[in-house]
Amino acid sequence: xxxxxxxxxxxxxxxxxxxxAEQIAIDLYMYVYAQxxxxxxxxxxxxxxxxxxxxxxxxxxxxxxxxxxxxxxxKG
Amino acid sequence: xxxxxxxxxxNTVTFHLVKPTPPQLFFxxxxxxxxxxxxxxxxxxxxxxxxxxTPQGFLQxxxxxxxxxYNTQVQNDPVASGPYMIKTYVPGQYVVxxxxxxxxxxxxxxxxxxxxxxxxxxxxxxxxxLFASGKADIVTLLPTNYFPSxxxxxxxxxxxxxxxxxLSEFFFVFNINVSQSGLKTLGSQYHIPSDYFxxxxxxxxxxxxxxxxxxxxxxxxxxxxxFDFASPYAGVIIPGLPYYVPPSELQNVPTFNLTYxxxxxxxxxxxxxxxxxxxxxxxxxxVDYDAAQMWAQALNEMDPNIQAxxxxxxxxxxxxxxxxxxxxxxxxxxxxxxxxxxxxxxxxAMYEQGGTYPAPDGWSVQYLQSLGHTNQAQxxxxxTR
Numbered sequence: 001x002x003x004x005x006x007x008x009x010x011x012x013x014x015x016x017x018x019x020x021a022e023q024i025a026i027d028l029y030m031y032v033y034a035q036x037x038x039x040x041x042x043x044x045x046x047x048x049x050x051x052x053x054x055x056x057x058x059x060x061x062x063x064x065x066x067x068x069x070x071x072x073x074x075k076g
Numbered sequence: 077x078x079x080x081x082x083x084x085x086x087n088t089v090t091f092h093l094v095k096p097t098p099p100q101l102f103f104x105x106x107x108x109x110x111x112x113x114x115x116x117x118x119x120x121x122x123x124x125x126x127x128x129x130t131p132q133g134f135l136q137x138x139x140x141x142x143x144x145x146y147n148t149q150v151q152n153d154p155v156a157s158g159p160y161m162i163k164t165y166v167p168g169q170y171v172v173x174x175x176x177x178x179x180x181x182x183x184x185x186x187x188x189x190x191x192x193x194x195x196x197x198x199x200x201x202x203x204x205x206l207f208a209s210g211k212a213d214i215v216t217l218l219p220t221n222y223f224p225s226x227x228x229x230x231x232x233x234x235x236x237x238x239x240x241x242x243l244s245e246f247f248f249v250f251n252i253n254v255s256q257s258g259l260k261t262l263g264s265q266y267h268i269p270s271d272y273f274x275x276x277x278x279x280x281x282x283x284x285x286x287x288x289x290x291x292x293x294x295x296x297x298x299x300x301x302x303f304d305f306a307s308p309y310a311g312v313i314i315p316g317l318p319y320y321v322p323p324s325e326l327q328n329v330p331t332f333n334l335t336y337x338x339x340x341x342x343x344x345x346x347x348x349x350x351x352x353x354x355x356x357x358x359x360x361x362x363v364d365y366d367a368a369q370m371w372a373q374a375l376n377e378m379d380p381n382i383q384a385x386x387x388x389x390x391x392x393x394x395x396x397x398x399x400x401x402x403x404x405x406x407x408x409x410x411x412x413x414x415x416x417x418x419x420x421x422x423x424x425a426m427y428e429q430g431g432t433y434p435a436p437d438g439w440s441v442q443y444l445q446s447l448g449h450t451n452q453a454q455x456x457x458x459x460t461r
Contacts (some may be wrong), residue, residue: 002420007316009436020459021459022321026329028452036246037305038305039242041237043213043235064092071159
């Protein structure tokens, strides 16, 4: 089921398979789901993002948004 | 062997896939910043990690991805092409990054002219004090109970706080095949039947003994500190991913109910079975240490023969203990951070047989069958096949 969900090009089928996989995992109580965190940068006021865009550091693909890219931090 | 072709005239690269693949999956997979670093092919050949361009050659190359089979030069001393390079690295203590003199900048990524020092410190208080005293410009991963102090720094103009969502999730993991000898190395007082958590009713009882609302509101601290630190969730496909299913559309999502938990425990046949276990939390995570403590008290209320205590272990130790067939941790707190924003990254790792968590936590159809848990084995097989 999971492999079918991962590989189908039919989004309706993918949605169905993923939902079924989720339901089975919950029925099996494999995990105790605790939290989906928000994160927060704590910086000195003189630290800014590249081009004033701290949002560059919020990319969820960079460590789920928990890591930052040093070259986009600007000091001073 | 024409999987990837390029055209210097049109400045294009073409990927020829062996079977139809959802475009979103393909683009997100190749965009994965954690696993898609491009390294010079000739250098890889020089250090003994080259790819032979045959089907067998690619299969052999995949072996480098197995833990213990890494090419150590590629692992520890790669030729990189980014803005910074490592000047000094003391594992677990600090790293000093200096500008890479060969990197002259590309659109959107300027050539840096400063030095970055990253310190890993022993505890959150040390990190906080370095920041508060002005010895650090950025501080990360402070537990939420530091929030009042941080807000005070902000009010004094000594800090800025920027909040944003993440594509990550955290959970407590049940190990359904606990290593007995390994458990004793964590503490001679600990004992539990190795297959205790292979019992579905036991896991369900434990899930119903966790106070999810108190956890988010008061331990993580959304309500206590008036800040949206985290959201509860159920199922590994979290908001932000395609095919997310809200908990309201799923059945049997547990809530805190000790009366029901006790009923489940009695039904499991394991009520009154004496256990004493650590609930393992990564060192420094004071929030989830408190959560483990809360849970342990509730479990003891549910069944007085359950003794559990939170225990800190370094993150790297927890990862090291996650050995299939030898994992001594009965319950532990970890999570998952997106490698790429598609459900397969999460579902495969947390649910699939042989996945990152199921493998070291004993999840196999064969094991469940061997214990006589036929129904569970069938359920798991239908999901993972």
